[in-house]
Amino acid sequence: MRKVLESILVPVLAVLIALLISAFVIVAIGKNPLQAYAVLVRGAFGSKQAIIDTLIKTTPLILTGLAVGFGFRAGVFNIGAEGQMAMGALIAASIASNFGNIPPVVAIPLTLVIGMGAGAGWAAIAGFLKAKTGAHEVVTTIMLNWITTFVASFMVTGPLATGSGTPKSPEIAASAQLPILMKVGAMELSAGIIISLLAAVFMYVFLNKTTVGYEVKAVGFNPYAAEYGGISVSKNVVLAMAISGALAGLAGVTELMGVHHRFLGELSGGKGFDGISIALIGQNNPIGIIFAALLIGALRTGSNEMQFLGVSKYIVIIVQGIVIFLVAADRIVRTIYLRKKVKS
Amino acid sequence: MAPEVNEIKTAHHLYAVEMIDITKRFPGVLANDRVTLRVKAGEIHAIVGENGAGKSTLMNQLYGLYHPDSGEIRIFGEQKRFHGPRDAIRAGIGMVHQHFMLVDTLTVAENVVLGSEPVKGLNFDLNRAREEVRKLSEAYGLYVDIDAKIEDIPVGMQQRVEIIKTLYRGANIIILDEPTAVLTPQEVEELFEIMRNLKKSGKTILFISHKLNEVMEISDRITVMRGGRVTAELITKETNEREIARAMVGRDVVLKLDKPPHKAKDVVLEVRNLWVKDNRHLNAVRGVSFQVRAGEVVGIAGVAGNGQTELVEAITGLRKVENGEIIFLGKNVAGAHPRQLREMGMSHIAEDRLKYALIKPFPAYYNAILGRHYKTPFASGAFLNHREIKRFTAELMEEFDVRPRIIEHLGGNFSGGNQQKLVVGREIKAHPKFMVVAQPTRGLDVGAIEFIHRQILRMREQDVAILLISMELEEIFSLSDRILVMYEGQIMGEVRPEETTVEEVGLMMAGKRLEEIRGGKK
Ligand SMILES: Nc1ncnc2c1ncn2[C@@H]1O[C@H](COP(=O)(O)OP(=O)(O)OP(=O)(O)O)[C@@H](O)[C@H]1O
Ligand SMILES: [Mg+2]
Numbered sequence: 001m002r003k004v005l006e007s008i009l010v011p012v013l014a015v016l017i018a019l020l021i022s023a024f025v026i027v028a029i030g031k032n033p034l035q036a037y038a039v040l041v042r043g044a045f046g047s048k049q050a051i052i053d054t055l056i057k058t059t060p061l062i063l064t065g066l067a068v069g070f071g072f073r074a075g076v077f078n079i080g081a082e083g084q085m086a087m088g089a090l091i092a093a094s095i096a097s098n099f100g101n102i103p104p105v106v107a108i109p110l111t112l113v114i115g116m117g118a119g120a121g122w123a124a125i126a127g128f129l130k131a132k133t134g135a136h137e138v139v140t141t142i143m144l145n146w147i148t149t150f151v152a153s154f155m156v157t158g159p160l161a162t163g164s165g166t167p168k169s170p171e172i173a174a175s176a177q178l179p180i181l182m183k184v185g186a187m188e189l190s191a192g193i194i195i196s197l198l199a200a201v202f203m204y205v206f207l208n209k210t211t212v213g214y215e216v217k218a219v220g221f222n223p224y225a226a227e228y229g230g231i232s233v234s235k236n237v238v239l240a241m242a243i244s245g246a247l248a249g250l251a252g253v254t255e256l257m258g259v260h261h262r263f264l265g266e267l268s269g270g271k272g273f274d275g276i277s278i279a280l281i282g283q284n285n286p287i288g289i290i291f292a293a294l295l296i297g298a299l300r301t302g303s304n305e306m307q308f309l310g311v312s313k314y315i316v317i318i319v320q321g322i323v324i325f326l327v328a329a330d331r332i333v334r335t336i337y338l339r340k341k342v343k344s
Numbered sequence: 345m346a347p348e349v350n351e352i353k354t355a356h357h358l359y360a361v362e363m364i365d366i367t368k369r370f371p372g373v374l375a376n377d378r379v380t381l382r383v384k385a386g387e388i389h390a391i392v393g394e395n396g397a398g399k400s401t402l403m404n405q406l407y408g409l410y411h412p413d414s415g416e417i418r419i420f421g422e423q424k425r426f427h428g429p430r431d432a433i434r435a436g437i438g439m440v441h442q443h444f445m446l447v448d449t450l451t452v453a454e455n456v457v458l459g460s461e462p463v464k465g466l467n468f469d470l471n472r473a474r475e476e477v478r479k480l481s482e483a484y485g486l487y488v489d490i491d492a493k494i495e496d497i498p499v500g501m502q503q504r505v506e507i508i509k510t511l512y513r514g515a516n517i518i519i520l521d522e523p524t525a526v527l528t529p530q531e532v533e534e535l536f537e538i539m540r541n542l543k544k545s546g547k548t549i550l551f552i553s554h555k556l557n558e559v560m561e562i563s564d565r566i567t568v569m570r571g572g573r574v575t576a577e578l579i580t581k582e583t584n585e586r587e588i589a590r591a592m593v594g595r596d597v598v599l600k601l602d603k604p605p606h607k608a609k610d611v612v613l614e615v616r617n618l619w620v621k622d623n624r625h626l627n628a629v630r631g632v633s634f635q636v637r638a639g640e641v642v643g644i645a646g647v648a649g650n651g652q653t654e655l656v657e658a659i660t661g662l663r664k665v666e667n668g669e670i671i672f673l674g675k676n677v678a679g680a681h682p683r684q685l686r687e688m689g690m691s692h693i694a695e696d697r698l699k700y701a702l703i704k705p706f707p708a709y710y711n712a713i714l715g716r717h718y719k720t721p722f723a724s725g726a727f728l729n730h731r732e733i734k735r736f737t738a739e740l741m742e743e744f745d746v747r748p749r750i751i752e753h754l755g756g757n758f759s760g761g762n763q764q765k766l767v768v769g770r771e772i773k774a775h776p777k778f779m780v781v782a783q784p785t786r787g788l789d790v791g792a793i794e795f796i797h798r799q800i801l802r803m804r805e806q807d808v809a810i811l812l813i814s815m816e817l818e819e820i821f822s823l824s825d826r827i828l829v830m831y832e833g834q835i836m837g838e839v840r841p842e843e844t845t846v847e848e849v850g851l852m853m854a855g856k857r858l859e860e861i862r863g864g865k866k
Contacts, residue, residue, distance in 0.1 A: 210726050211718040214710065221703050227662060228692065228700040229714035230683030 014326035043305025044298035058297030062196040063251030064275025065289040074240030075220025080141025081248035082272025083148035088115035088249025093263035099173035107175040119249015120242040127241025131234035156265035169263040178258040190258030200286040360385040360548040366415035375401040377572040393569030395761025407439040408432035438510025439519040448495040500531035556585040608640035612809035618668035628654035630833035639807040643824030651833035691776030704756030709737035744769035
C-alpha cells in the first residue's frame with residue numbers, strides 16, 4: 001500500500017512543481033499565471049467539446065505510452081513507436097480502402113489486426129536483430145523510423161497517392177471506420193478511447209497474470225537467470241519487441257480508423273516519442289500511463305485556449321519537460337524524501 | 345578533574361569505530377536491534393552470526409548505504425552522520441561487499457579509479473591510474489593484473505581489486521563482508537597475509553565470516569550476533585570455536601555428518617570427451633569424461649578456475665559444447681536448452697546465485713517457481729496460479745528455513761545465506777533425477793551448512809544422481825562417493841574418499857596425475 005502511495009506521490013508532486021515553476025515563467029512574460037491555468041483547465045475540460053477534444057488527443061498517447069512502457073517492463077527500450085505507429089496506419093490504410101464489401105463486424109477487427117500486425121512485425125525486426133547479433137534496439141528502431149519515413153512518403157506520393165494538395169492515401173472503407181461514441185460540432189469521439197483502455201487492461205493482465213508475462217519480465221530483469229530457468233532470452237526479446245510494436249501499431253490504426261480515415265503521408269507527429277515521456281511519467285504502470293496520457297492530452301488541448309490569452313502554448317512544453325525531468329530524476333525526489341524520514 | 349577528561353579522550357581514540365544502540369528495521373524485519381559494536385583502532389575485528397543475523401545490514405549502515413532508524417555512529421570518537429557511501433569514504437571507511445561491485449568490462453586499473461579518476465587536462469589519465477594502482481598493489485602485497493578486464497580474472501583477484509579500490513580512496517577502516525566465501529584455501533591464506541600487512545600499517549579491519557577457524561586464526565576480537573542482536577563480545581585469544589558457535593546459534597552444534605552406505609544404480613549422466621571454451625575463447629574443459637549414477641554423489645574438487653564453472657554450464661545447457669557428448673538418461677543432450685533439460689529432470693544449484701539463480705526484483709514467490717513457472721500446478725493454461733504459487737512458496741520457506749518468512753520479500757532483499765536456502769529449496773523441490781550442485785554452502789552459517797548437507801544426502805538416498813562441485817575439500821570429502829579432481833580442464837584422477845587423503849587430492853589439484861602420485865610411491 002505504501003509503495004502504491006509512493007509511486008503516485010512522485011508524479012503528482014512532479015506535476016505540481018512543474019506548474020509552479022512554469023507559473024514563474026508566465027509571470028516573467030507579464031501575465032497572470034492563475035488566470036492562464038484557469039483557461040488551460042477550461043480549455044481541456046470546460047465544455048463537452050473540450051473534453052472530447054482532450055480524449056481524442058489522449059487515445060493514441062495511451063497506446064504509445066503502453067507500447068514504450070511495456071518495452072521497459074520487458075527490458076527493451078523501444079524508441080521506434082513512432083515508426084511502428086506509422087507502419088500500422090500505412091499498411092492498414094492501403095488494405096482497408098478495399099473493404100467496401102465487408103461488413104463492419106469483420107472489417108473493423110480485421111483492420112485493427114492488420115495495423116497491430118504491421119507494428120509488431122516492424123518492431124520484431126529490431127528484436128530479432130538484438131537477439132541474433134546483439135545490435136541495440138535503440139539504434140535499430142531509430143533506423144527503422146527513418147526507413148518508415150521514406151517508405152511512407154513514397155507510398156503517398158506514388159502508389160497510394162490520391163487527389164491533389166497534400167499527399168494522402170484514399171479513404172478507408174466506411175465499414176472499417178470506428179463507430180463514433182459522441183459527436184459535438186465537428187468533434188467526433190470514436191471507440192478508439194475504449195480500445196486504448198482495453199489495451200491497458202491487456203497489458204496489466206499479461207504482465208501480472210500470465211506465464212508469458214512472467215517470462216518477459218524475468219528476461220527484462222535478469223537474462224542470465226531467465227536462461228538458467230529455461231526461459232529462452234532470444235525468443236522473449238523478439239516477443240517483447242513485437243508486443244510493444246503491436247501496441248504502437250494499434251495507436252496508428254486507431255488514429256486511422258477513428259480520426260483521419262486516411263493515411264496522411266507523415267509520421268505520427270511525435271506521438272511515438274511522447275510515448276516515452278508518458279511511460280516515464282506513468283512509471284511503466286498501465287494505470288499510471290492512462291493518467292499520464294490524459295495529463296499530456298489535456299495540456300495540449302488546453303494550451304490552445306491559453307494562446308488567446310497571449311500565453312504561448314509552448315508553456316505546456318515547459319510543464320511537460322519539467323515533469324519528465326522530475327520523474328526521471330525520481331531518485332533525487334526519493335533521497336530528499338528518505339533524508340526527511342531519517343531526520344524526523 | 346582534568347586528568348579524567350583526558351582519559352576519556354584517549355579512550356575514545358582507542359576505538360576506530362563505535363556503533364552505539366543501532367536499530368534498523370525493514371518492512372516486517374527487525375534487522376538490527378539496539379546493536380552496539382566497538383572496534384579498536386588497528387585491530388582485526390571479526391563479526392560472526394547466522395544467516396540473516398544482521399551483519400551485512402550493520403556494515404551497510406557503517407558504510408552509509410542505509411541509515412540507522414536510531415543509534416549513533418562514531419569514527420575515532422567523532423560522531424558522524426552518513427548520507428551515503430561518499431560521506432563514509434570521506435571519513436576513511438572502505439567496504440568490500442559480499443557481492444562484488446566491479447564493472448566487468450573495464451580493466452583493473454579503470455575499476456580502481458572509477459568515481460575518482462585522475463585527469464590530465466580534461467582527459468582521463470590512464471597512465472597515472474595504472475601507476476597508482478601498481479604502487480598500492482606493491483605496498484600491501486596485493487598482486488593484480490593491472491590491465492586485465494575484470495570479467496577475465498579469477499574471483500580472488502577481483503577481491504584484491506576491491507581492496508585496492510578502498511585503499512585508493514584513502515580508507516583507514518576496511519570492511520570485508522564474507523571475503524573468504526568465494527576463495528580457495530590458498531587464496532584465503534593470501535588474503536590473510538594481506539590483512540596482516542594492512543594491520544601492520546595501522547589499518548583497522550572488520551571481517552565477517554561464517555568459518556570459525558578463520559576467525560580464530562586472523563582476528564583479535566569477535567562480536568557475535570544472533571537475530572539482530574549482539575550476543576557476545578569475545579577476545580579471540582581467550583575463547584574457542586565451541587564458545588563462539590554456542591553464542592551464534594544459542595545451542596551446541598554438532599558438526600558430524602553420517603553418510604550411510606548406499607548402492608549406486610544405473611548411469612544417469614555420462615560425459616564423453618567434453619570440450620568447452622571459456623569467455624575468452626580458450627579451451628577451459630579439455631576432454632573430460634565421467635559418469636554419475638543414480639544414488640551417488642560424484643564430487644569434483646579443484647582450485648577455482650580450472651574449468652569447473654564451464655563444465656557445469658555446459659552440462660546445464662548454459663554454455664556451448666565445442667566437442668564431445670553429454671548423455672543424459674540415454675540421450676545426447678549436448679546443446680540442449682535448459683528448459684529441455686529441466687523437463688527431463690535436471691536441477692541446478694548455480695555457483696553464482698545472484699547472476700544465475702535469483703531474480704533480485706522478483707518476490708520470493710516468483711523466485712520459488714523459476715524453471716517450473718509454466719507447469720501445473722503453478723500455471724493453468726496461460727495463466728499463473730497465484731494461490732498455489734504462494735502456498736508452495738510458504739511451504740518451501742518453512743521447510744528450508746528461509747528467513748524472514750515473508751513470501752513477498754524481494755529476492756535481492758534476503759541475506760546471502762537465505763537467498764541460497766531459497767534456491768536450494770526450489771531446486772530440490774523440483775524432484776530431479778539428476779542434480780548439479782555447485783558451491784551449495786557458500787556463505788552459509790554452520791547450521792545451514794549442516795542442513796543443506798543432510799538434504800543432499802537425503803536426495804542421494806532417494807536415488808537422485810548428484811554432481812557436486814565445491815572448493816571446500818571438507819565438503820567434497822564428507823558428501824562424495826567418488827571424487828574427481830580437475831586441473832586445467834582435465835581430470836587428474838578419480839578416488840574414493842575413504843581410500844585417499846587430503847594430501848593426495850591436494851597434489852592432484854596442483855596438477856599431478858593420480859598414476860604419477862601412486863606410481864611414484866611404489
Ligand atoms: N534491503 C532490505 N530490505 C528488506 N529486508 C532486508 C534488506 N536487507 C536485509 N534485509 C533483512 O534483514 C535481515 C538481516 O540481513 P543481513 O543481510 O544483514 O544478514 P547477514 O547477517 O549479513 O546474513 P548472511 O550471513 O546470510 O549474509 C534479513 O532478515 C534480511 O532479509
Ligand atoms: Mg551478509
